[in-house]
Amino acid sequence: MMMLGSIADTYQGLARARPEPSSYSESWAVTMAESGDIQDDGWLETDGLRKVSVSSRLLLDRHVLRPYDVIITARTGIIKVALVRPDVTRTVAGITLLVIRPRDPGHGMGHWIWFFLTSGQGREQLSRRMTVNSTTTSLSARSVAEIEIPVPSPRELDGIASLVxxxxxxxxxxxxxxxxxxxxxxxxxxxxxxxxxxxxxxxxI
Incomplete structure (x- = not known):
């Protein structure tokens, strides 16, 4: 078993969708995914995502979704996990999501992380790491990085990617x-x- 943080980086989604007023700031037109856009565990569906303008000073590389990133609902009582499609373009994760980015996404690691987190064992670990107070339920990037996950061999990862x-x-x-x-x-x-x-x-009648 390994810590998830040893094979992937975990980030909080973008906190602000509106550009700060600045004569030196350029804006990017992007689509933004939030917790409510994940209807079911599976592929992230980008059709219908809202379009926003984001200041280039606020938009970091980690916020822009890449193929086979895994995203998790971070501020809802119902945990949903989605896998980003390989054809994703100009799409960012909002603050209500956590982004898990495999350090080696090209060989099925993203598929495997999604596969594990949607399993009974993965969900149990996610549930234990949720913080509940009087008004909100949340997951932190740090707590998700501490999840223990078994890691298949490279050959198994290729097969798992095809299966998923x-x-x-x-x-x-x-x-x-x-x-x-x-x-x-x-x-x-x-x-x-x-x-x-x-x-x-x-x-x-």
Whole structure:
């Protein structure tokens, strides 16, 4: 077992989304992910993320998401963990997220960290490190870095990366098909009732 902090760096998301007024400051137009944008464990979906302008003085390299970063909801009672897609561009993590950046992301380490943190063992460690007070529940970057994680061999990491991508893509397609079927059933039922009402008059309840 190793400390997560020995194989990855953990950061708090960007604290401020508005540029400071300064004649010397340039602004970047980016999309920002927050805790509410992570609907489920899996890939981070960037469609629909809000667009913000960020001062170049505030935007550090660590805030800009990279392929296979892992992000965790840091200020919510429900822990969700997402894996950043390889085609991510100009997207930053907001303050309600923690970013875990593997030091060697190209060989499946990001996939493995996500895989472990979404497991029962990983979630148990995350839950134990949550700080709860009267108004908020939070995770700190420091406490997440102290999580103990087993580390597979390089060969196993390659296999895990392929497994994660295949299973998550299959899950995404399956959920899309379920939504289409649900919408079709709903729309068909509503249309049938509407036609019946038009044919026989509205039935009062």
């Amino acid at each position: 991508e295949a299973s998550e893509d299959a899950y995404t397609k399956a959920m899309h098909a379920v939504r289409i079927r649900r919408e079709a059933v709903r729309d068909s039922l509503i249309e049938n009732i509407r036609r019946r009402n038009e044919a026989g008059g509205i039935r009062r």
